[in-house]
Amino acid sequence: MQTSTVLLILVALAAISFFVGRKRSHLVAVGQGGAYGLHSLPKHYGYMAALWAGLPALLVLILWVGLESRVLTNMVVSQLPAEIQALPESELGLYFNQIVSFAQSGSDALGLSESQVAAAGYYQELLADSRVMKASLVFLVAVIGCLLALQRISPTLRARNHVESIFTWILFACSFIAVLTTLGIVLSVLFEAIRFFHAIPVTDFLFGLQWSPQMAIRIDQVGASGSFGFVPLLVGTLLISTVAMFIAVPVGLMSAIYLSEYATRRFRSLTKPVLEILAGVPTVVYGFFAALTVAPFIRNLGESIGLSVASESALAAGIVMGIMIIPFVMSLSDDIINAVPDSMREASLGMGATMNETIRKVLLPAALPGIVGGILLAVSRAIGETMIVVMAAGLSAKLTINPLEAVTTITVQIVTLLVGDQEFDSPKTLAAFALGLVLFFVTLLLNVIALYVVRKYREQYE
Amino acid sequence: MNSMTVTADGVISSPATARADLDIREHEHVSHYQTIGEPFVDNAKMSARNVNVFYDDKQAIFDVSLDIGGNEVIAMIGPSGCGKSTFLRVLNRMNDIIPICRVQGDISLDGDNIYGSDQDTVLLRARVGMVFQKPNPFPKSIYENVAYGPRIHGLAHSKAEMDEIVETSLRRASLFDEVKDQLDKPGTGLSGGQQQRLCIARAIAVSPEVILMDEPCSALDPIATARIEELIDELKANYTIAIVTHSMQQAARVSERTAYFHLGKLIEVGDTKEIFTMPKHELTENYITGRFG
Numbered sequence: 233m234q235t236s237t238v239l240l241i242l243v244a245l246a247a248i249s250f251f252v253g254r255k256r257s258h259l260v261a262v263g264q265g266g267a268y269g270l271h272s273l274p275k276h277y278g279y280m281a282a283l284w285a286g287l288p289a290l291l292v293l294i295l296w297v298g299l300e301s302r303v304l305t306n307m308v309v310s311q312l313p314a315e316i317q318a319l320p321e322s323e324l325g326l327y328f329n330q331i332v333s334f335a336q337s338g339s340d341a342l343g344l345s346e347s348q349v350a351a352a353g354y355y356q357e358l359l360a361d362s363r364v365m366k367a368s369l370v371f372l373v374a375v376i377g378c379l380l381a382l383q384r385i386s387p388t389l390r391a392r393n394h395v396e397s398i399f400t401w402i403l404f405a406c407s408f409i410a411v412l413t414t415l416g417i418v419l420s421v422l423f424e425a426i427r428f429f430h431a432i433p434v435t436d437f438l439f440g441l442q443w444s445p446q447m448a449i450r451i452d453q454v455g456a457s458g459s460f461g462f463v464p465l466l467v468g469t470l471l472i473s474t475v476a477m478f479i480a481v482p483v484g485l486m487s488a489i490y491l492s493e494y495a496t497r498r499f500r501s502l503t504k505p506v507l508e509i510l511a512g513v514p515t516v517v518y519g520f521f522a523a524l525t526v527a528p529f530i531r532n533l534g535e536s537i538g539l540s541v542a543s544e545s546a547l548a549a550g551i552v553m554g555i556m557i558i559p560f561v562m563s564l565s566d567d568i569i570n571a572v573p574d575s576m577r578e579a580s581l582g583m584g585a586t587m588n589e590t591i592r593k594v595l596l597p598a599a600l601p602g603i604v605g606g607i608l609l610a611v612s613r614a615i616g617e618t619m620i621v622v623m624a625a626g627l628s629a630k631l632t633i634n635p636l637e638a639v640t641t642i643t644v645q646i647v648t649l650l651v652g653d654q655e656f657d658s659p660k661t662l663a664a665f666a667l668g669l670v671l672f673f674v675t676l677l678l679n680v681i682a683l684y685v686v687r688k689y690r691e692q693y694e
Numbered sequence: 695m696n697s698m699t700v701t702a703d704g705v706i707s708s709p710a711t712a713r714a715d716l717d718i719r720e721h722e723h724v725s726h727y728q729t730i731g732e733p734f735v736d737n738a739k740m741s742a743r744n745v746n747v748f749y750d751d752k753q754a755i756f757d758v759s760l761d762i763g764g765n766e767v768i769a770m771i772g773p774s775g776c777g778k779s780t781f782l783r784v785l786n787r788m789n790d791i792i793p794i795c796r797v798q799g800d801i802s803l804d805g806d807n808i809y810g811s812d813q814d815t816v817l818l819r820a821r822v823g824m825v826f827q828k829p830n831p832f833p834k835s836i837y838e839n840v841a842y843g844p845r846i847h848g849l850a851h852s853k854a855e856m857d858e859i860v861e862t863s864l865r866r867a868s869l870f871d872e873v874k875d876q877l878d879k880p881g882t883g884l885s886g887g888q889q890q891r892l893c894i895a896r897a898i899a900v901s902p903e904v905i906l907m908d909e910p911c912s913a914l915d916p917i918a919t920a921r922i923e924e925l926i927d928e929l930k931a932n933y934t935i936a937i938v939t940h941s942m943q944q945a946a947r948v949s950e951r952t953a954y955f956h957l958g959k960l961i962e963v964g965d966t967k968e969i970f971t972m973p974k975h976e977l978t979e980n981y982i983t984g985r986f987g
């Protein structure tokens with residue numbers, strides 16, 4: 233039986249348990265003067281039965297599916313001839329994969345050894361057994377769970393509280409999964425990065441001024457000793473982000489002020505959705521806007537006043553990235569300015585201040601910490617942005633702070649290091665993880681600062 | 695402008711007549727209501743004539759005419775929602791910031807129409823200050839709170855002058871002694887009563903001529919209230935004060951004249967003593983004796 237079928241039947245079982253549980257609560261209530269004699273509502277007894285039937289069985293199912301392939305592999309491998317078991321891990325893996333694909337597709341056994349064909353048969357048998365056992369075990373657990381719940385149902389059973397606490401645990405488990413995933417990602421990046429640092433010293437990476445991650449594929453290749461100094465990438469990233477912020481912060485902030493303090497309700501209701509659309513445009517679209525429109529424009533402009541501008545420039549990428557972030561800065565600032573109590577506006581206007589003075593002297597200072605927090609969040613978005621830079625700022629890792637030249641950023645280099653055919657244990661590939669780690673720390677730092685500032689701001693009016 | 699002449703004598707003041715047009719709810723569509731008592735005074739600082747105020751289509755003030763005499767304290771009382779705050783805010787055009795609010799009629803300060811086209815809300819609000827129901831100091835230092843208005847209007851030309859203004863204002867609001875060592879601490883860190891006195895200090899720092907107070911004590915305890923009332927008593931030597939209050943006792947204690955509003959109409963106005971001892975309109979009587987509202 234397929235896992236999906238098992239799952240469907242399990243849901244059906246839980247539904248049935250619900251009705252049975254509810255029915256049973258009615259029955260036990262008869263002696264107590266009807267449903268009023270129950271501690272909880274009948275439906276709570278139903279929920280309880282359903283949860284007892286469904287949850288443990290679901291857990292068993294998940295465990296089974298998770299462990300199945302590993303157990304089967306071990307069982308099949310242990311049946312293989314001894315000389316094959318003695319093969320190194322990677323070859324054994326290949327050997328085993330052939331068995332599995334033969335077993336699953338039944339394609340012709342050409343090129344497979346006798347023992348592989350035999351093992352494939354054994355594998356199929358095991359698989360069939362496993363399916364039957366999985367289904368029966370899951371249903372057994374479900375039925376037992378349901379029966380246990382039904383047996384416990386009595387007028388004094390606090391089913392409502394019981395269901396409540398089960399839900400608390402479910403919610404906890406979900407949030408735990410989110411945390412666990414993040415942790416997993418960080419750890420895997422961390423371990424790969426450590427492998428990278430075995431090959432390239434940390435200091436070379438952190439303080440090196442040159443980035444050219446070419447490794448010799450053959451020992452005798454010339455001119456291919458990679459250098460992995462990440463400073464040019466950091467500078468490039470900061471350069472582009474700075475340009476972006478110079479665009480996004482003033483425009484975003486001022487339009488937020490306009491929207492929250494001056495705009496009519498009608499204008500606001502028209503503008504907000506447009507800006508939300510702007511925020512929803514995929515960055516790759518911004519990317520070719522940058523590459524095809526902004527970058528040539530800047531180059532022509534620069535040439536007309538006698539500047540030499542690279543056809544891919546940090547300026548172009550930064551400007552477009554800034555445009556991309558405007559809605560983000562704007563809607564954050566708008567919320568924050570709106571959160572300043574009206575009594576502040578009244579106090580200032582009542583003193584004879586103009587709207588403009590009120591904004592500059594009262595609203596902005598009061599909202600400043602929140603706005604700073606919002607801007608830091610926007611910066612971490614700019615730092616993480618990849619697509620626009622790939623398309624508009626080029627790939628050359630030049631150490632420069634001239635925005636008219638082509639630069640590259642951390643995220644772009646991660647992408648270029650990992651696309652295409654790569655060996656997975658060369659420093660070139662592993663460098664991507666080191667970059668990822670650095671990026672993670674930079675954005676983490678910014679977010680922590682942002683959260684701290686924002687939290688401090690919240691306390692002001694509470 | 696003189697279409698409505700109200701006198702305190704004869705016909706109108708007789709209780710029988712007053713009761714005849716008693717429940718004005720039935721007459722809500724009639725925009726003319728003849729105020730009982732004497733809404734006009736000789737030395738009017740501000741005067742309102744035939745003022746109607748609308749929020750969208752909903753009328754909140756019906757044909758109110760009232761003078762506020764120089765250096766007097768006038769109390770405005772009435773049940774919740776009767777338009778006291780609305781009327782008060784019309785007097786320094788704070789209602790301009792509510793887009794749906796429309797004002798008809800004439801309101802003048804020292805004889806100049808404040809809604810005239812040559813009028814400037816900045817100057818008007820410097821001359822007619824406001825203290826709000828809930829203390830609303832800026833999240834700035836105590837010093838900066840008081841210095842805010844003088845800065846905006848360029849009243850001080852040096853740091854010393856500004857210090858002087860801040861100190862006098864705080865003294866007048868009888869707050870200086872309590873805060874003189876912590877002028878650089880945030881104003882929001884003071885107690886509620888202190889905050890309200892800070893707001894009063896802030897309002898008088900620009901030397902307004904009129905101070906409008908909208909329930910200034912409603913968030914305060916009796917002791918702080920007493921302080922503010924003393925303060926109002928002292929301030930009336932130099933300022934004209936209009937105060938909205940829900941407390942009869944407060945109105946009786948601090949004001950010289952009292953105006954009673956009901957459902958957007960100015961029902962009765964007169965000397966505070968008279969209003970509280972011999973109310974002429976039944977609605978007024980019911981309200982001040984606590985049988986109503």
Ligand SMILES: Nc1ncnc2c1ncn2[C@@H]1O[C@H](COP(=O)(O)OP(=O)(O)OP(=O)(O)O)[C@@H](O)[C@H]1O
Pocket residue numbers: 749754772773774775776777778779780781792794
């Ligand atoms: N911003 C506004 N928009 C629409 N209607 C308003 C607004 N402000 C006040 N009103 C209406 O105007 C009427 C008078 O309100 P106002 O605030 O002046 O009453 P009030 O006498 O001050 O009451 P309270 O004693 O409760 O403060 C009320 O019916 C109210 O609903």
Ligand SMILES: [Mg+2]
Pocket residue numbers: 778779780908
């Ligand atoms: Mg009010």
